Amino acid sequence: MNDQIQIISSALDSFIENNADARKEQISAESEFTLYYISTITDALFIDEQLIDPFFRYSKTQFEQYINSIGQPGNNPDQLLLKLCKGNAVLLYNDHIYTIEKTAKYENRSVNTPQVEASIIGPLEAFVENLSINLNLIRKHYHSPTLRIVKFEIGEKSHTTGYMLYDSELADQEFVNNELSHIQNLHIPIVQDVSRLQQYLSIKRPLLFPRSMVTERPDRVSTALSRGKIAYLIETTPFVSLSPINFHDFMSSVDDSYGLPIYSHFMIILRYLALSITILLPGAYVAFTAYNPEVFRVQLALSIAGSRAGLPYPAFLEVTFMLIMMELLVEASLRVPKTIGPTVTTVGGLILGQAASQANLVSDIMIIMVSAVAIANFVIPISTMSLTVRVLKYILLFMGTIAGFYGLTIGIILLISYLFTLHNSTYSMVQSFTGPIPFNTKKSSSGR
Known part of the structure; x- marks a missing residue:
């Protein structure tokens, strides 16, 4: 075992000792298979069937090829501890370190009817606290191949995962780049809501009027994307933030289009x-x-x-x-x-x-x-x-x-x-914002 592996192993062992729900499983007597994970946010069935059981059934060469196919190598102790806290399993095998993302498991509620934005005619689906489900609902309503999804991480302590969604043919690319630059330059300890994220993205902190619109409806998000707007999703919140917006957006309901x-x-x-x-x-x-x-x-x-x-x-x-x-x-x-x-x-x-x-x-x-x-x-x-x-x-x-x-x-x-x-950014609260007409293939936007 080289020095880097020993440093990482010591950091992982210290983490295991200080957290009651963290686990360490040393399968092989020669210490060539050591598994670290947090039991409360990992799938125990996946660990047994997809990690431990193949170790006994496969040869060393086959098992190493199998681990390379489902895991990612890593050697940074801080990054490994962060991934461990996000539900990934950390595997030490033959002086190699792998992180297994598929072991993460969080409890989620099922898709329910909207609680805040009720509709008489529209769809009866609302976002939940799971990013995969929310992206599924948006993809269900917006089937355009020009939809772009950019992943980001925010929060120096929370390390919250988020996504920025926009239509590459309709959104203002300069505005998109400015928003991404602001997100990368944010230095805040924790973010748990999209409305809070938008407050930090604003050049000036909002005083009276909100600078973004928060919605729980996938149909409103798909309509906003078709008009050149940007949607923000982060984990642990059942709401999506839309930007840029004008004052009239706050006075419109989803039933207006139905x-x-x-x-x-x-x-x-x-x-x-x-x-x-x-x-x-x-x-x-x-x-x-x-x-x-x-x-x-x-x-x-x-x-x-x-x-x-x-x-x-x-x-x-x-x-x-x-x-x-x-x-x-x-x-x-x-x-x-x-x-x-x-x-x-x-x-x-x-x-x-x-x-x-x-x-x-x-x-x-x-x-x-x-x-x-x-x-x-x-x-x-x-x-x-x-x-x-x-x-x-x-x-x-x-x-x-x-x-x-x-x-x-x-x-x-x-x-x-x-x-x-x-x-x-460059758009006023009293300025209407729409993307270019569908027949125009240029990546531009018009603010009239």
């Missing part, structure tokens, strides 16, 4: 209306009630004033109190057990609203307004944008509180201006 155009356009208009209601209504209520009641008709102004008669707090505190209570109800519905979640939030919301109204803490019109804001917020199809909108309404509420209608107008202008300054 229904009639008139129905799709109507639903898109409805979503933008819901977006406006969610962002503007709280701030507009305070601005018009406290500062500019003359914009209402006389009957409506008197109705609002009558409903607020006897309330001890100004409109700003009334709106803030109800919005915060609604946020708490939404979060409670996500955290409590599923069997009692709908009952607790529904009953809690009804009792809270009725009790607050009878105690003259909030007006009846305020309860209607907050309910409309909550319902409109759930109309937005992408959860990351829905969370962003939940924050934006407080910004406009603050602007409407300090300066009334003028403050609300200034807040809207500032938000739109900020949206125009957001870029993902």
Whole structure:
């Protein structure tokens, strides 16, 4: 046994001693067959049938040829320990070292229906935490030979495996190269989610609006690939990130491409209306009630004033109190057990609203307004944008509180201006991005 083999063997033995689920099997008395593996992430049946059993059945020459066909040579102790932690078996045989990747085995759940992006007409398949299954689902929906899959590893501690997918004829190759360069230059300890990966890939860290769209649907990913976008997959997460994206992507649903155009356009208009209601209504209520009641008709102004008669707090505190209570109800519905979640939030919301109204803490019109804001917020199809909108309404509420209608107008202008300054590499959030028409074979992209 040479010095390099002794160093590697000592490192592996030390690892075995410090990890209770690690195993060392020395089959031959002459120490010519020594196997290292982690029992909790390896396939014990494969090790018995494909490694140990052939050792006794084959001759030395045949077994060495067999190991060369299924294993990869290696002599770096750090790399061997890393592969051992990923489920590979490390075999020391006749002063040679091999890593066997086929021994890795992780528990996975089966393909299920989408939990976040529900669809009425579309396919009922969603991604899982296994990369092979996710690639299988994408290949099932996207049969183009121009699809390219690039493997990368990220995380100095987690060493997470990921894939970048794009269509070589439709994607912007310069954008692809920039993204790959950013990934290779990232120095972060651990990454376990694609949305977190996209935050690091952005030139500037996102403040309000997300720079990528996260989806769990293979059909949305295939549609994005056909439009020249890039998809990111990493292990341990059932979501895929898409880039570059624009603001309209967050307002589109997978059902838009399955229904009639008139129905799709109507639903898109409805979503933008819901977006406006969610962002503007709280701030507009305070601005018009406290500062500019003359914009209402006389009957409506008197109705609002009558409903607020006897309330001890100004409109700003009334709106803030109800919005915060609604946020708490939404979060409670996500955290409590599923069997009692709908009952607790529904009953809690009804009792809270009725009790607050009878105690003259909030007006009846305020309860209607907050309910409309909550319902409109759930109309937005992408959860990351829905969370962003939940924050934006407080910004406009603050602007409407300090300066009334003028403050609300200034807040809207500032938000739109900020949206125009957001870029993902060379593409803006308000810029439509599509690949070239199919008849064009040049590897280019058009951003109009």
